[in-house]
Amino acid sequence: MKLTHILASAGILLSVFADASANDANNILQQVRDRNDGKDYMSTVTLKTLSDDSLLNQRQFYMLQKDIDQDEVMVLAIKAPADVRDISFLMRSFDEGTAQEDEQWMYLPAFRKVRRISATDKRGAFMGSEYSYYDLDKLRVTDFDSKIVKSESVNDVETHVIERTPKSQDVINKSGYYKLVTWVDKDRKLILKQQYFDAKGILFKQLNVGKVDKIQGFWTITASTMTNFIENKKSTFLFHETLYNQGIEDAIFRKSKLKRGIKDSDVAELIKISELE
Amino acid sequence: MLEKYLDFVFKYPKSILALLVLITAYFLVASANLSEDNNPYFLPQDHPARSTIFDLREEFTGTYDSVMIALHNDNTVFNQASINAIFDLSRAAERMNYVDQSDAQMLKELQSAYPENRQLITSIDVILADGMTPNDGLLARELVSQSATWQLTDKQQRNLRVFAERIDPVREMAGLSSTENVFLDEHGTMFAQETVNQRNQDIEFVKNAVQDNELIEYGPISPDGKVALIVVELSILEDDAIGQVRAYEAFKQLVSDYQEAHPELKDDIYISGVPVFFAAQKQVIDHDFATLLPIVILLITVILAVFFKTILGVVIPLINVVMCTVWTMGMMAIVNAPLDVITAILPVFLLTICLSDAIHVMAEYYHQKKINKSRLVAIRKAMILMVSPVVLTTITTCLTFTMSTSSSIESLRNFGLFISFGMFVALIISLLLIPALLALFPNKDIIATPQTTQSSGDVSEKYFISRLLVRTLTPVMANRKVFSVVFLGLFAGSCFLASQVRVDDMGSGYFPEQSDFRISDDFINNHIAGTSPGWIEVDTGIKGGALTLEVAHFIDQLEQHIHQHSTVNYSYSLARYVRRINYTLNDFDPQYNRLPNEVERFTEIDEDTKQTYEVEIAGSDIIRQSILMFENSGGSDVTNVLNEDFSKTVLLYTLGTTVANDYQSFLDHTLPWIEKNKPEGVKITHAGSPIIWTAVLDALVKSQTVSASIALITVLLVMIIWFKSIRLGLAGTLPLLSTVMIYFALMTVLNIELNIGTAIISFLVLGIVDYSVHYILRIQHEIQNGHSINHALLNAMRVSGRAIIANVLVFSIGFIALLFSQHKALIDLGTLVGLSLLISGMVTLFVITLFAPWFFKGELKASESQSAVGILTPES
Incomplete structure (x- = not known):
């Protein structure tokens, strides 16, 4: 997998050290996008949403991703709670240069069909959390006009602060954001913090990366929080059992496999194969 | 006691006048801080009918009042210009705020007032730095939550609350460009998004998205596709009259600018919704305040000039009522009672009703002066004669109006309290101002009237009104049995019709049919979601x-x-x-x-x-x-x-x-x-609206029944105690009761509904006891002078009857000013109040004249025995 899925703004990003000598915002963001994050990746994710510090809901799912040719594909398969178990998503992001629209597919067991969902609008709340589908997307450099506004330290880490404004209404429609301010780790090329502004210019959401670990040689964000200031809610992603380069088969990422879903046994099998190797 | 008071007034007239002027100046300055509350709900915020919506807002979005913009195209709104307008107007409305330089000034004053509070100063600097944008809303709301701990004054805290909602007022949007829709395209791809999320959205795509779609029909678009609706939820405070008006004006400007910039858009555009209703109401209040006051002052000036024909006869009552109005408005400001759609008409009421005491005193003064007394003697005599009735009438009226506080409707409560306050201070002012001014200034006759040496009755006989009354009421005295039957029939009929009165509130129906607000409101209610x-x-x-x-x-x-x-x-x-x-x-x-x-x-x-x-x-x-x-x-x-x-x-x-x-x-x-x-x-x-308005009407009916009953009993008790006679107590109360019944009966006949505005009148009718008190006292006086009942009645109607008619004319004509209101409820009120006071005056004269032999049985007996004693005593 050449390109990393930053999960991003959500902070679910992997990383390796990369050279960031260029001081140009787009170059920096391109380096974030192009970081080497292995050939594939899998993790068990806990997503908690809290309102005024009381737990609203907690969901668990498997996240698998892989680079197939120039594209990046990702499957999310819900494990718990029971009423949403086996819901699964398949997302395919094409190389930014192709200008091809992303693809999203969803399987809802209660409706028995794998349904394609328009990817022109990704503002929806992912599993009812404060993360939108757009926040899970791979960082898109060319959709925004970006400029470095200053350097700043985030938790004692030096970052570039980059202001980004959407280039078109399409981007606004897709993201729901009218401005982003992004804090990029100068060394590790990770997004450590991001602020989101709405149509009224109001700062309504903020992403904070809580924890970064080095797993199998890749810098990996293992905890991040999205805070919604308007609704006074926050959602936290916690990544467990993260593994890189497990040799996940392409077949797992086929639309036809979505209905079957990702079972615990599939994951166990993947881990076992990896251990044998 | 009375003599001492008069001596005091005559000794220090200038000091008394100076004191009155100073107090008036104080209240005038205070009245500059009079707040406004143009929310039409009338119930307090903690009333269950209103508080539930605040609870809902804690947990749900989509629960604020909305401004609605309806686009109407005779063919279809599925055309590029309309669809683009929906998108553009939605995006523009989303970014609106309603702050201006006065808000910036308020923030700067706050900084100056608390120079030690670094957090407050820094936060305000941040807000002002980028020119006050919605982005400052969160910071402003933080300031609001901390303002209580900083010990800011109530007014400063409220100003911050108002500001925080004005700067970031848009809570939610709905419409083709805002409401989440779920639909499939021709390839089966599912869309879960706003239907129109960009300019030049493909028309067929939009049509497909909304066709046969119950999420959209009747909400963002009418089933025939001719009307589209944009809904903008605003969190502007309900009592922020200025903010509501700014919002309404901003929406009108937005639409008019858009139409001017996009001539290709042929749609008619209507703006309505609850905040617009608030704003339109506020504009009515402003209009009424600006127009009704001069009109009512002009009207009463003319009446006073016609009636008294002297400069002082016009100026003194006018100064009296203007002073009491200023004092009342000032007191409202001091106790933070807002000016709302009901209390906004207080000045009109005060200017007219509070004239009563002055008219009675001045009429008596001129009457005494004409029967060949010197000016100071006439003043003294007039005051001695009038202090008792004006104090009685005013206290009774104040008590009656205060009874309206038993109502749960805050607006009525304030109205009752402050009209009582106004009447009370009018009494105080009249008791000081009139003798003081008369003692200072010579009488300025507009038309010189020669003094006579005739008796009181002879003088009165010269007046047209006196002659008319005598001519009208003489047949009643001559045929008491017949008229009693007629009266009882009328009373019973009135009671029945009064019980049939319709209780209702017409909402936007109170605005003129051709007003922008009414047209828009009717359009949205008749063609799409409803307001x-x-x-x-x-x-x-x-x-x-x-x-x-x-x-x-x-x-x-x-x-x-x-x-x-x-x-x-x-x-x-x-x-x-x-x-x-x-x-x-x-x-x-x-x-x-x-x-x-x-x-x-x-x-x-x-x-x-x-x-x-x-x-x-x-x-x-x-x-x-x-x-x-x-x-x-x-x-x-x-x-x-x-x-x-x-x-x-x-x-x-x-x-x-x-x-x-x-x-x-x-x-x-x-x-x-x-x-x-x-x-x-x-x-x-x-x-929501159905719950609030039905609760308002429920509270109105309850308060009307309870308050009117209590007020009636109060009047009866005060009269009985004052006159020391149950019969005379009834004489004072029966005309009022009859008037209330006739008033409600007339409402039924004329199909005028009992609403918050017309409800005021029953209090007013019950409170205006002047007519009966003055008439009764004069009859008593005549009987004590040895006249028979009919002779006493004739003399009383010549003197007091004339003053009553003058009062009726002043009240009725004074309230004609309300006909110039833009609010139909107030126009109805003007008509009804004039009519009811006219009825009250006539019914008082009629009922007391009719039943006088029974009412004054005690007085007549006492007079007869006194005469008998006089005849039998050796000196006689």
Whole structure:
């Protein structure tokens, strides 16, 4: 997998050290996008949403991703709670240069069909959390006009602060954001913090990366929080059992496999194969 | 005592006048801080009918009052210009705020007032730095939450609250460019997004998205496709009159600028909604304040000039009422009582009603002066004669008006309290001002009237009014039995008709038919969603309980039930959304255009083996996963119908009416059904226009009945105590009771509804005891002078009757000013109040004259025995 899925703004990003000598915002963001994050990746994710510090809901799912040719594909398969178990998503992001629209597919067991969902609008709340589908997307450099506004330290880490404004209404429609301010780790090329502004210019959401670990040689964000200031809610992603380069088969990422879903046994099998190797 | 008071006044007239002027100046300065509350709800914020909506706002979005912009195209709004306008206007409205330099000034003054408070100063600097944008809303709200701990004054805290909502006022949007829609394109790709999310959106795409779509029909678009609606929810405080008007003006400007910049747009555009109603009401108050006061002053000046024909006769009563009005307005400002649509007419009432004392005193003064007395003697005599009745009448009137505080309607309560205050200070002022001014200035006759040496009765005989009264009432004295029967018949008939009076509130119907607001309101009510929102909350008390099949089906049936009522134009609910998802994700198979059953059975084909197999899916899973789709679809529409932990759900509906009786009819249709069909253990809460307005009317009827009864008893008791006679107490009260009954009967006959405005009149009628008191006292006086009852009546009607008629004319003509109001309720009020006071004056003269032999039986006996004693004594 050449390109990393930053999960991003959500902070679910992997990383390796990369050279960031260029001081140009787009170059920096391109380096974030192009970081080497292995050939594939899998993790068990806990997503908690809290309102005024009381737990609203907690969901668990498997996240698998892989680079197939120039594209990046990702499957999310819900494990718990029971009423949403086996819901699964398949997302395919094409190389930014192709200008091809992303693809999203969803399987809802209660409706028995794998349904394609328009990817022109990704503002929806992912599993009812404060993360939108757009926040899970791979960082898109060319959709925004970006400029470095200053350097700043985030938790004692030096970052570039980059202001980004959407280039078109399409981007606004897709993201729901009218401005982003992004804090990029100068060394590790990770997004450590991001602020989101709405149509009224109001700062309504903020992403904070809580924890970064080095797993199998890749810098990996293992905890991040999205805070919604308007609704006074926050959602936290916690990544467990993260593994890189497990040799996940392409077949797992086929639309036809979505209905079957990702079972615990599939994951166990993947881990076992990896251990044998 | 009285003599001492008069000596004092005559000794220090200048000092007394200076003191009055100083006090007036103080209240005038205070009145500059008079606040305004143009929310039309009339109930206090903690009244259950109002507080429920505040509770709902804690948990649900979509619960604020909305401005509605309706685009109407005679052919169809599915054209590029209209669709672009919907997109552009929605985006522009979303970014609006309603702050200006006066808000910036307020913030700077706050900084100056608390130079030690670094946080306050820094926060305000940040807000002002970028020119006050909605982005400063969060910071402003933080300031509001901290302002209490900083010990800011109440006014400063309120100013901050008002500012925080003005700077970031838009809470939610709805419409083709804002409401989340769920639809499939021709390839089966599902869209969960705003229908029009960009300029030049493909028209066929839009049509496909809204066709046969119950999420959209009657809400963002009318079924015939000719009207589209943009809904902008605003959190501007209900009592922020200026903010509401700024919002209304900003929307009008937005639309007019857009139309000017886009001549290709041929649509008619209408703006309405609750905040617009508030703003239009505020504009009415401003208009009334600016126009009614000069008109009423002009009218009473003319009447006083005609009646007294002297400069002092005009100037003294005028100064008296202007002073008492200023004092009252100042006192309202001091105790933070706002000027609302009811209290805004207080000045008109004060200027007219408070004239009464001055007119009686001045009339008596001129009367005494004409019977050949010197000026100071005439003043002294007039004051001695008039102090007792004016004090009695004023105290009784004040008590009666204060009785209106038993009402739960805050606006009426304030009206009653402050009109009492006004009348009381008018009394004090008149008792000081009139003798002081008369002692200082010579009488300035407009038309010189020669003094005579005639008796009181002879002088009165010269007046046309006196002669007319004598001519009119003489047949009553001559045929008491016949007139008693006529009166009793009329009274019984009036009581019956009064019981039939219609209680209602016409909402926007009170605005002139051709006013922009009325036209827009009627249009939206008749063509699309409607301007009166209501909410029904279902609280299961269990986390996730709102997503059970039982609750979903209950909501679904409730929604179908409310749509059977003719006023319901639109609704939005959890059930509606689930039904739409079920229908959409089953590829628009008509058999799935419904909520799921407990278990749904399907036949599936195994893709590998191609064999069929049966699948059973729990209906609750279908609901849960539909809601997940709802959450995933972006925006915050899910929080419009579900709270955070899904224990509660809300059904939103809009009614195409603003008439209170329509609301009542809707509730009569809905509430029993809910009671019968609601799932066990759930709690139902109602909020919105229907609940508030029916509660207002309910409170009105209750307060009207209770307050009127208490007021009547009060009047009776005061009269009995004052006159030391039950009969005379009844003589003073019966005309008032008769007038109230005739007044309500007239309302029934003229089909004028009892509303918050017309309710005031019954208090007024009961409170105006002047006529009967003055008439009774004069009759008593004449009887004590040895006259027979009929002779006493003739003399009394010549002197007091004339003053009563003058009062009636002043009141009636003074209230004609209300006919120049822009609010139909006030125009009705003007008509009715003039009419009722006219009736009150005539009924008083008629009833007391009719039953005088019975009412004054005690006085007559005492007079007879005195005469007998006089005859029998050796000196005689």
